[in-house]
Amino acid sequence: MRTVYVNGEYLPETEAKVSIFDRAFLMADGVYEVTSVLGGKLIDFDGHARRLQRSLGELEMQSPVTTEELLEIHRELVRVNEVDEGMIYLQITRGAPDDRDFVFPDPETTAPTIVLFTQSKPGLADSPKAKEGMKVISIEDQRWSRRDIKTVQLLYPSMGKMMAKKAGKDDAWMVEDGSVTEGTSNNAYIVKGDTIVTRGLSNDILHGITRAAVLRFAEEAQMKVEERPFTIEEAQGADEAFITSASTFVMPVVEIDGVALGDGTPGPRAARLREIYLEESRKTAI
Structure with a gap:
């Protein structure tokens, strides 16, 4: 107990x-x-x-x-x-x-x-999902407009996760005005060449703590970062995709709305960022 x-x-x-x-x-x-x-x-x-x-x-x-x-x-x-x-x-x-x-x-x-x-959560850092990658669907973002405040208003994100589950997938990315905002409980990213693309901070998304750390580590590792909106279509044509959150760290995404990214397996940049994040976070844990 x-x-x-x-x-x-x-x-x-x-x-x-x-x-x-x-x-x-x-x-x-x-x-x-x-x-x-x-x-x-x-x-x-x-x-x-x-x-x-x-x-x-x-x-x-x-x-x-x-x-x-x-x-x-x-x-x-x-x-x-x-x-x-x-x-x-x-x-x-x-x-x-x-x-x-x-x-x-x-x-x-x-x-x-x-x-x-x-x-x-024994085995949290060694999640098998990190090795196989997540599959996501897209849904309309119907939340209130102050998503930067981490409130307990989680009914629609919960509904989004249930939509994904009923579709046989792992999670959902929310879309507003044609662009991805974020996942149901995570920030969303795509990788094109050596560039990581993620939506910029605003009232539209949660200001993720893991997001801030991962972007800092990415720049330190000489990876280019662009903070801008992207569409589902752009994401489907990306080399890689991933999410970040406190509970999943860096988690690869290998399929979006039924379209496999690359060869359908986790890409090297997401895997490297997960490795760096876990290594650096353990050093500074209190």
């Missing part, structure tokens, strides 16, 4: 409770982060902590803990749950007022809710 963290307490997961009036439950009024664990250490914690503060600020929400306290909570959950490889899910909501109301509650009378729990 896992130990989880709820509003200042470490509890068995069966004893963890949140009010039915919590605004994340009623309004999806909350933000979250997922931090990977490799070798019992946290990957890019500082980046996730900074993005958390940005998300909270954009929604005029307050954090119930400091960054230092948050780090200690993460480390304690890794320790007590004996997580070697896996993830820590963190969620902060606007809290649970006395009743349901569209208007934000007074922060002086309604404290934020904070919840963290671990997910053990």
Whole structure:
């Protein structure tokens, strides 16, 4: 049985409770982060902590803990749950007022809710999918326009993953105004020659922590990076494609809407970037 963290307490997961009036439950009024664990250490914690503060600020929400306290909570959950490889899910909501109301509650009378729990994923770094590659479909992007805020509004991405599953594929890339925005829970990339192409940062996509690290490593490895929109048709004609996220690191994509990329196997640049990312992230893990 896992130990989880709820509003200042470490509890068995069966004893963890949140009010039915919590605004994340009623309004999806909350933000979250997922931090990977490799070798019992946290990957890019500082980046996730900074993005958390940005998300909270954009929604005029307050954090119930400091960054230092948050780090200690993460480390304690890794320790007590004996997580070697896996993830820590963190969620902060606007809290649970006395009743349901569209208007934000007074922060002086309604404290934020904070919840963290671990997910053990043995073999996370050595995923077989990284060797065979993912197959994706394209779907219309029907999310709200502030995708740069990492909110718990995940119903449409969940529906997208179900569309892919029903089609016998691994995931979906979302398309808006003819161009790919991102995957259902990841940033999307194509490779043409020596150039990596990915959509630039804006309110249209999540500002991925893994994305930032991978693009930095790519430039250090003398790979050219272009941040611009691309279409599904352009992606289907690319040499390679891949996604990045905290839970998949760098994951090759070998098929888009039934069209195989290259020879239908993971390409060398995606494989090299995954290798570099894992190697460098382990060095800086805390």
